[in-house]
Amino acid sequence: MPALDAVLAKIDANRDAALARLFELLRIKSVSTDPAFKDECGKAAAWLCAEITSLGFEASVRPTAGHPMVVGHIKAKRRDVPHVLFYGHYDVQPADPLELWQTSPFEPRIDEVDGRKRVVARGSSDDKGQLLTFVEACRAFVEGGGVPCDITLMFEGEEECGSPSLPAFLAANKDELKADLCLVCDTNMWDAKTPMITAMLRGLALEEVVIRAASRDLHSGLFGGAAVNPIRVLSKIIADLHDDKGRIAIPGFYEGVSELPPEIAEQWRALPFDGAKFLGNVGLSAPAGEAGRSVLEMIWARPTCDVNGVTGGYQGAGSKTVLPAQASAKFSFRLVGQQNPEKILEAFREFARARLPADCKVEFIRHGASPALQLPSSSEALSRARRALAAEWGQECIIGGSGGSIPIVGDFKRDLGMDTMMIGFALEDDRIHSPNEKYELASFQKGARSWARVLDALAG
Amino acid sequence: MPALDAVLAKIDANRDAALARLFELLRIKSVSTDPAFKDECGKAAAWLCAEITSLGFEASVRPTAGHPMVVGHIKAKRRDVPHVLFYGHYDVQPADPLELWQTSPFEPRIDEVDGRKRVVARGSSDDKGQLLTFVEACRAFVEGGGVPCDITLMFEGEEECGSPSLPAFLAANKDELKADLCLVCDTNMWDAKTPMITAMLRGLALEEVVIRAASRDLHSGLFGGAAVNPIRVLSKIIADLHDDKGRIAIPGFYEGVSELPPEIAEQWRALPFDGAKFLGNVGLSAPAGEAGRSVLEMIWARPTCDVNGVTGGYQGAGSKTVLPAQASAKFSFRLVGQQNPEKILEAFREFARARLPADCKVEFIRHGASPALQLPSSSEALSRARRALAAEWGQECIIGGSGGSIPIVGDFKRDLGMDTMMIGFALEDDRIHSPNEKYELASFQKGARSWARVLDALAG
Numbered sequence: 028m029p030a031l032d033a034v035l036a037k038i039d040a041n042r043d044a045a046l047a048r049l050f051e052l053l054r055i056k057s058v059s060t061d062p063a064f065k066d067e068c069g070k071a072a073a074w075l076c077a078e079i080t081s082l083g084f085e086a087s088v089r090p091t092a093g094h095p096m097v098v099g100h101i102k103a104k105r106r107d108v109p110h111v112l113f114y115g116h117y118d119v120q121p122a123d124p125l126e127l128w129q130t131s132p133f134e135p136r137i138d139e140v141d142g143r144k145r146v147v148a149r150g151s152s153d154d155k156g157q158l159l160t161f162v163e164a165c166r167a168f169v170e171g172g173g174v175p176c177d178i179t180l181m182f183e184g185e186e187e188c189g190s191p192s193l194p195a196f197l198a199a200n201k202d203e204l205k206a207d208l209c210l211v212c213d214t215n216m217w218d219a220k221t222p223m224i225t226a227m228l229r230g231l232a233l234e235e236v237v238i239r240a241a242s243r244d245l246h247s248g249l250f251g252g253a254a255v256n257p258i259r260v261l262s263k264i265i266a267d268l269h270d271d272k273g274r275i276a277i278p279g280f281y282e283g284v285s286e287l288p289p290e291i292a293e294q295w296r297a298l299p300f301d302g303a304k305f306l307g308n309v310g311l312s313a314p315a316g317e318a319g320r321s322v323l324e325m326i327w328a329r330p331t332c333d334v335n336g337v338t339g340g341y342q343g344a345g346s347k348t349v350l351p352a353q354a355s356a357k358f359s360f361r362l363v364g365q366q367n368p369e370k371i372l373e374a375f376r377e378f379a380r381a382r383l384p385a386d387c388k389v390e391f392i393r394h395g396a397s398p399a400l401q402l403p404s405s406s407e408a409l410s411r412a413r414r415a416l417a418a419e420w421g422q423e424c425i426i427g428g429s430g431g432s433i434p435i436v437g438d439f440k441r442d443l444g445m446d447t448m449m450i451g452f453a454l455e456d457d458r459i460h461s462p463n464e465k466y467e468l469a470s471f472q473k474g475a476r477s478w479a480r481v482l483d484a485l486a487g
Numbered sequence: 488m489p490a491l492d493a494v495l496a497k498i499d500a501n502r503d504a505a506l507a508r509l510f511e512l513l514r515i516k517s518v519s520t521d522p523a524f525k526d527e528c529g530k531a532a533a534w535l536c537a538e539i540t541s542l543g544f545e546a547s548v549r550p551t552a553g554h555p556m557v558v559g560h561i562k563a564k565r566r567d568v569p570h571v572l573f574y575g576h577y578d579v580q581p582a583d584p585l586e587l588w589q590t591s592p593f594e595p596r597i598d599e600v601d602g603r604k605r606v607v608a609r610g611s612s613d614d615k616g617q618l619l620t621f622v623e624a625c626r627a628f629v630e631g632g633g634v635p636c637d638i639t640l641m642f643e644g645e646e647e648c649g650s651p652s653l654p655a656f657l658a659a660n661k662d663e664l665k666a667d668l669c670l671v672c673d674t675n676m677w678d679a680k681t682p683m684i685t686a687m688l689r690g691l692a693l694e695e696v697v698i699r700a701a702s703r704d705l706h707s708g709l710f711g712g713a714a715v716n717p718i719r720v721l722s723k724i725i726a727d728l729h730d731d732k733g734r735i736a737i738p739g740f741y742e743g744v745s746e747l748p749p750e751i752a753e754q755w756r757a758l759p760f761d762g763a764k765f766l767g768n769v770g771l772s773a774p775a776g777e778a779g780r781s782v783l784e785m786i787w788a789r790p791t792c793d794v795n796g797v798t799g800g801y802q803g804a805g806s807k808t809v810l811p812a813q814a815s816a817k818f819s820f821r822l823v824g825q826q827n828p829e830k831i832l833e834a835f836r837e838f839a840r841a842r843l844p845a846d847c848k849v850e851f852i853r854h855g856a857s858p859a860l861q862l863p864s865s866s867e868a869l870s871r872a873r874r875a876l877a878a879e880w881g882q883e884c885i886i887g888g889s890g891g892s893i894p895i896v897g898d899f900k901r902d903l904g905m906d907t908m909m910i911g912f913a914l915e916d917d918r919i920h921s922p923n924e925k926y927e928l929a930s931f932q933k934g935a936r937s938w939a940r941v942l943d944a945l946a947g
Contacts, residue, residue, distance in 0.1 A: 242770030248891025310702030431708025
C-alpha cells in the first residue's frame with residue numbers, strides 16, 4: 028500500500044488528464060428517463076467499464092430490464108482490510124429547457140466565476156463529476172502500487188428515474204455486492220470550504236395522475252358550462268393537497284414523522300445557515316413550507332408534496348377554445364423518518380379519488396418509491412472519515428442531512444443490511460437538474476484527494 | 488333575376504364541382520393562431536379572392552396587421568333590392584392532437600356513416616364548408632343571370648384567435664362594408680332535419696395567465712418544502728374560480744346576466760332536447776355547470792369560465808424531480824346578456840392577483856374579448872328567412888341560441904349598427920375544434936340551396 032502523500036501527489040499530477048476523462052463522459056447524453064437516449068446510456072456504461080478495467084478492476088457491463096449496471100472489483104494486497112462498495116450513477120436529468128443553457132448541455136466547458144473555475148455541463152455535478160472523484164483516487168492508488176481496501180464499484184444508469192431495475196439487480200447479486208460499508212458520492216459539502224458527511228436522506232415517492240373526462244376534446248362554446256373540465260378537477264386536487272399552514276392535507280401523511288432529536292436540532296440551529304440567502308440565490312425570499320419551521324428543517328427533515336409538472340389542453344401559441352378530454356400532473360413526495368412510501372402513495376390515490384366528480388376517471392402511473400434513511404449514530408468508519416476530510420479541507424466536518432433522495436441507500440440497507448456513508452463535494456449552487464449545471468474544479472480535484480484520504484483512513 | 492327553381496337546379500347540377508372546390512380550400516392549412524402557418528392563411532385568402540373574382544365579384548385581398556381579409560362586391564340588376572353583407576372565416580383551429588385523427592387533417596376525404604356521406608377535414612364544418620354554401624348559391628345565381636340582392640362578401644382569417652385585426656378593419660372601411668343586414672354562416676341546424684336561425688350568441692373573453700416564482704427551475708429535493716411552487720399557486724386560482732354550486736366566484740361576474748324572458752324559456756323547455764344524450768355523445772352523463780339549470784340553459788344562456796390549457800414543469804416521459812420556475816394557463820369566459828368583457832377580465836385579474844403568495848409574479852396575456860349578442864325580436868327579414876328555410880327542409884325553423892361566440896357579430900352591431908342573421912348548416916356532432924372534424928354532404932348541398940332561397944326571399 029503506497030504512502031498517502033505519494034498518492035495525493037499522483038492525484039495532483041494527473042489533474043489535466045482527469046479533467047479530459049470527465050469531459051469525455053459528460054459528452055455522452057445519458058438521459059435515463061427519456062427512451063430516446065437509451066443508446067447513450069449504454070455508451071456511458073461501456074465507457075466506465077473500459078475505464079475501470081484499464082485500472083485493473085475486474086469489470087463488466089451488466090444488463091437489466093432498463094439501463095445497464097457497471098460492476099467492478101479490485102482487491103488490496105493486505106488481507107485484513109475492509110471491503111467497501113462505492114456507488115455512483117452515470118445517468119443524468121433531461122437537459123430541458125434547452126433555451127436557458129448558455130452553451131450546449133452536453134458540450135462541457137470550463138467557466139471561471141470570481142476566480143473559481145468550474146465545469147459546465149449536464150451531469151457535471153450530478154453525478155458524473157462526483158463519481159469520477161472516486162475513480163481518480165483509485166487510479167492514484169493503483170499507479171502507486173495498489174488500493175488500500177477491497178473495493179467494489181457499482182455504477183447505475185437509472186437513478187434519475189427512480190431506480191426501477193435496482194432492487195432486482197441487488198437481489199440477484201447479493202453475495203457479489205455485499206461489503207462492510209457502502210460509500211456514495213452524490214451529496215453536497217456544507218459550503219465551498221467545509222466538508223460534510225450526510226447522515227439523513229429524505230425518501231422519494233413519485234406518482235403521475237391522469238384525469239380523463241369526455242371521450243374527446245370539446246369546443247368550449249358548444250359544451251362549456253355543461254361538460255366537466257379535467258383541468259379544473261386536477262387543479263382542485265392540487266389545491267387541496269396543502270392546508271393554509273403549508274401542511275400536507277392527505278390523511279395519515281405525517282404518520283412516522285418525528286421531531287429532530289434535541290442535539291441535532293441544536294447543532295443545526297448553530298450552523299451559519301442563512302435561509303434568506305439560500306432562497307435569495309434563486310430569486311425567492313419567503314420560505315413556502317410549514318409555518319413555524321426553519322428553512323433547514325423544511326429541506327432536510329420535513330416531508331413534502333410537490334407537483335413537478337402539469338399539462339392539459341392547448342399548449343401552443345395564442346388561444347384555443349377547447350375543453351380538453353384529459354389533464355395530468357406528475358407528483359413527488361419527499362419522505363422522512365419512518366414514513367412508509369407505499370402507504371403514502373395509497374393515501375394520495377385515495378385523496379385524489381375522493382375528489383373525482385361524476386364522469387371523471389383517474390389513472391395513476393407509478394414512477395418509483397423509496398423510504399427515508401438515517402445513518403446510525405457514529406461508527407468507527409464515520410469517525411475516521413470525518414478526520415480524513417477535516418485533514419484535507421482544514422475545517423471540521425459537518426454531519427448533515429439532505430433533502431434529495433438516493434434510493435439506493437435505502438435498498439442497500441433493506442436488501443443487503445449495509446450502512447452507507449455519503450460524502451460528496453457538490454455545492455448548493457451547482458444547478459443540478461437545472462440549466463447550466465456546473466461542478467467546481469476544486470470539488471473535482473480535492474474530491475479525489477479526499478477519497479484517497481478516506482480510503483487510507485478506513486484501511487487503518 | 489333568374490327564377491328560383493332554375494337556380495336550385497343549377498346548384499344540384501354543380502354538386503361534384505362544388506365539392507372539388509371545397510376540397511381545394513380544405514387542403515390549405517390556414518391555422519391562424521400559430522405563426523408557423525402564416526403563409527397558408529395568405530394562400531387561403533388568395534384562393535377565395537380568385538374564386539369570387541371568377542364569379543364576377545369585384546374582389547381583393549386586403550392586408551391587416553394579422554392575416555388578410557378578402558372583400559368582394561357584386562350588384563343585382565334591380566335597384567330596389569336589399570344590400571347584404573355575408574361574413575365567413577377561412578382560418579381554422581390547430582389540428583392537434585394529430586395522433587387522434589384517423590387520416591391527415593388537411594387531406595379531405597369522403598366518409599360514409601349510417602348512409603350519410605360527410606367530408607372529413609379540419610375546417611370542413613368550421614367554417615370553410617359553411618362559407619362555401621353561400622358562394623355556391625351566388626355562383627348559381629350568376630350563372631343564371633345575376634344575383635337577387637346587392638352582395639358584399641367578407642372573409643376573415645383570424646376568427647379562431649379572437650379577431651384582433653377586425654375592429655380596425657371595420658373602422659377603416661365602414662362605408663364600404665355597411666349594408667342593410669349581415670348574414671353569417673357559422674352556426675348549427677337544430678338537428679340534421681330541422682333548420683335554425685341563431686338569435687343569441689355568447690360573447691368570449693380570452694386571457695392567458697403566467698405565474699413566475701424562482702429565477703430558475705429548482706431541484707425538488709434541495710428546495711422542496713422551502714420554495715414556492717407556481718403550479719400550486721396556479722392550481723389554487725383555478726380551483727377557487729368556481730364555488731361548490733358550479734357558480735363562478737369572481738366578484739361582480741354575474742353583473743349584466745339576466746334570466747331568460749319567460750316566452751323563450753317556455754319554447755326551450757318544449758324543445759325535444761335530451762341533455763343526457765347530448766352529454767352521452769361525448770362520453771359524459773352529468774351536467775357539470777350551475778346547479779338547478781337545464782343543459783340547454785348552461786350552453787346557450789349562462790356564462791362560463793373555463794381553462795383551455797395548462798402547462799408547467801416537466802412534460803416528457805417518466806418523472807423529473809423539479810420545482811418549475813413558472814406555470815401558465817389559458818382561460819376563456821363565455822359571456823351572456825350585458826356582461827362587460829373588459830370588466831370581467833379586470834375582475835379576473837384582480838381575483839388572480841389576490842391569490843399570489845410572496846415571491847410570485849403574474850403576467851396576463853390578452854387574447855381578445857367580445858360581448859354577447861342578441862338579435863332583436865322578429866324583423867321582416869327574419870320572417871322571410873324562416874319561411875325560406877322551412878320550404879327547403881320541410882320543417883319549421885327554430886329560433887335558438889349558441890354557446891360559441893362569433894365576435895364579428897358584436898363588431899357589426901357596435902361599429903356599423905348592423906343586425907346579423909345567423910343561419911348555419913353544421914351539426915352538433917361535427918367535431919369542430921376536435922380531431923376528425925366533418926361536414927355532412929347534405930349540409931353542404933342543401934345549405935347552398937337554402938341560401939339561394941333566403942336571398943330570393945330577401946329580395947322579395
